[in-house]
Amino acid sequence: MGRQALRGRYFQEIAQAFFDLRGAPFVLSSKEIAAISSWEETGIPLRIVLEGIHRAFEKYRVRHVGGRKMSSLSFCNAEVLTAFAEFRDRGVGIRSNKTFREEKKMRLREEVERFLQSLSADVSCLKDLYEEALCVLSRKAAREEELEKMEEKAEDLILRLAQEEDKAESERLVRAEWRGRPDSEVGEIYKIQLAKLIRKKYKIPHLSLFFY
Numbered sequence: 001m002g003r004q005a006l007r008g009r010y011f012q013e014i015a016q017a018f019f020d021l022r023g024a025p026f027v028l029s030s031k032e033i034a035a036i037s038s039w040e041e042t043g044i045p046l047r048i049v050l051e052g053i054h055r056a057f058e059k060y061r062v063r064h065v066g067g068r069k070m071s072s073l074s075f076c077n078a079e080v081l082t083a084f085a086e087f088r089d090r091g092v093g094i095r096s097n098k099t100f101r102e103e104k105k106m107r108l109r110e111e112v113e114r115f116l117q118s119l120s121a122d123v124s125c126l127k128d129l130y131e132e133a134l135c136v137l138s139r140k141a142a143r144e145e146e147l148e149k150m151e152e153k154a155e156d157l158i159l160r161l162a163q164e165e166d167k168a169e170s171e172r173l174v175r176a177e178w179r180g181r182p183d184s185e186v187g188e189i190y191k192i193q194l195a196k197l198i199r200k201k202y203k204i205p206h207l208s209l210f211f212y
Helices: 003-022 030-042 046-063 073-089 097-117 121-138 144-160 164-177 183-202
Strands: none
Touching (some): 003 030, 003 046, 046 073, 097 121, 144 183
């Protein structure tokens, strides 16, 4: 999976999370796209962005009980940056980019080890690939390009694990939540939704540092 594809997924998963919490269809404005671009360029992991968005909605809900819905994703910016500061800092000072990337690799390695230790027969097709990823992560200089290529292979294998009910559920969600979007875009969102569902079902970690 190339850098552009990973970036597209970053944007789409953030948009989906905002949609789920807001509860109504929306189209990202240029201001919201700029906010996501800023988070991506800063290197804020997807899970930290989502944590910040959830925090922002919770605070907004408490302040506006029974009131209007949050109108823009940009209102989440302060909470996203706060979550990222806590994630990086933890009270011991700002770490260097090199240290930050090494920590991401360490978290990824821990996730891969956890997955392999609890590997079920249902996802045995992923065993060789994740063992290979663990070998790459064991090197002193693990190349991100290798991990991104493995992420792409993992995605292909994960999609093959989908059962008919998984496909039907993913299509239902995408058609309901992204109606009116071009078919080509809906097709890509469907694959993202399906892969996300399967990853959650079997607790399959990503292999790209982009997600950590």
